[in-house]
Amino acid sequence: MTKPIRVAVTGAAGQISYSLLFRLAAGELYGPNQPIRLQLLEIPQAMGALEGVVMELSDCAFPTLDGVDIYDQPGAAFEGIQAAFLVGSRPRGPGMERSDLIQVNGPIFVGQGRALNHADSAVRILVVGNPCNTNCLIAMNNSDIPQDRFTAMMRLDQNRAMGMLAAKANRTAASVSHMVVWGNHSNNQYPDFENARIDGKPASEVINDQTWLRENFVKDIQNRGAVVIKARGASSAASAANAALEHMKSLINPTPGDDWYSAGICSKGEYGVEPGLIFGFPVRTDSQGNIQVVEGLPMSDWAKTKFDFVLDELRKEREVVKDLLR
Numbered sequence: 001m002t003k004p005i006r007v008a009v010t011g012a013a014g015q016i017s018y019s020l021l022f023r024l025a026a027g028e029l030y031g032p033n034q035p036i037r038l039q040l041l042e043i044p045q046a047m048g049a050l051e052g053v054v055m056e057l058s059d060c061a062f063p064t065l066d067g068v069d070i071y072d073q074p075g076a077a078f079e080g081i082q083a084a085f086l087v088g089s090r091p092r093g094p095g096m097e098r099s100d101l102i103q104v105n106g107p108i109f110v111g112q113g114r115a116l117n118h119a120d121s122a123v124r125i126l127v128v129g130n131p132c133n134t135n136c137l138i139a140m141n142n143s144d145i146p147q148d149r150f151t152a153m154m155r156l157d158q159n160r161a162m163g164m165l166a167a168k169a170n171r172t173a174a175s176v177s178h179m180v181v182w183g184n185h186s187n188n189q190y191p192d193f194e195n196a197r198i199d200g201k202p203a204s205e206v207i208n209d210q211t212w213l214r215e216n217f218v219k220d221i222q223n224r225g226a227v228v229i230k231a232r233g234a235s236s237a238a239s240a241a242n243a244a245l246e247h248m249k250s251l252i253n254p255t256p257g258d259d260w261y262s263a264g265i266c267s268k269g270e271y272g273v274e275p276g277l278i279f280g281f282p283v284r285t286d287s288q289g290n291i292q293v294v295e296g297l298p299m300s301d302w303a304k305t306k307f308d309f310v311l312d313e314l315r316k317e318r319e320v321v322k323d324l325l326r
């Protein structure tokens with residue numbers, strides 16, 4: 001029988017995990033012939049709720065689920081894992097600034113970065129918990145795992161952008177490709193319609209409305225998370241879980257055709273982003289599993305101002321957490 005692959009999920013009793021775990025257990029990441037073992041991490045106060053989730057996983061009788069282990073400490077939870085979904089973090093409370101959130105959640109990722117040293121050498125790490133780019137930076141700087149294994153989630157932003165362009169062009173999302181969201185998973189991200197394509201043609205030729213693209217589209221994508229919270233009374237969960245799953249699939253499978261996907265990865269200086277920042281880039285995975293930034297995409301002067309603004313935001317976030325970076 002095929003050896004199970006170990007997958008860790010933190011924040012496992014939270015709302016994103018309530019969608020993600022069931023899709024992982026059903027075999028959506030590695031396929032129907034590969035058993036997986038879930039290693040779930042929560043804080044001690046949430047262990048009761050997590051036990052309920054484990055009961056429901058059992059009640060699904062998934063053929064691909066080898067077993068579930070639960071932990072309230074990161075070390076053992078990351079033992080031998082090949083994929084880590086770091087979802088758990090404290091949500092933003094009333095009156096909290098982004099910098100407060102960074103300071104509250106930063107220490108979580110110091111401990112988890114160290115604990116990731118228990119992972120398999122092939123591990124791929126996705127940070128979802130916000131502020132995800134900077135939490136990823138902290139975890140990467142506190143771990144001995146190679147830097148190219150650490151990634152932050154821009155995929156929900158990419159998918160939102162694809163969905164919105166498709167709706168405007170009266171197509172399905174499948175016709176939209178080459179979508180990158182540059183920079184930070186924040187409301188200063190830059191969803192790049194200039195390089196996106198619809199049915200293989202430049203998106204701005206198909207949607208011939210620069211005012212809508214520059215104003216409505218960009219702002220709507222930047223603020224989509226807040227609009228979902230207002231409508232639903234809770235933050236995006238199923239769409240975030242879907243994005244996390246697609247992100248991890250993109251890391252472990254070669255990227256089809258000449259397309260790319262959006263991911264926050266450690267800069268090596270591409271596009272003038274200083275090395276070491278976790279920045280949302282257009283990325284491809286090759287047949288050996290190496291991930292590389294797609295270089296040389298053109299940008300108008302207008303787009304460059306958006307790019308520089310979000311780059312500056314990430315530099316400032318790094319400054320806030322500099323004491324957590326070893």
Ligand SMILES: NC(=O)c1ccc[n+]([C@@H]2O[C@H](COP(=O)([O-])OP(=O)(O)OC[C@H]3O[C@@H](n4cnc5c(N)ncnc54)[C@H](O)[C@@H]3O)[C@@H](O)[C@H]2O)c1
Nearest residue numbers: 011013014015016042043046088089128129130153156240
């Ligand atoms: N990057 C993205 O695109 C994106 C999209 C949506 C949400 N998010 C972020 O994902 C995170 C989770 O969202 P959610 O809706 O599932 O939140 P949630 O509050 O429902 O769940 C978070 C869970 O994390 C747990 N947790 C807190 N500290 C932990 C720790 N140290 N170790 C392990 N678990 C811990 C909590 O107990 C809770 O169960 C939030 O930070 C949210 O802002 C990111």
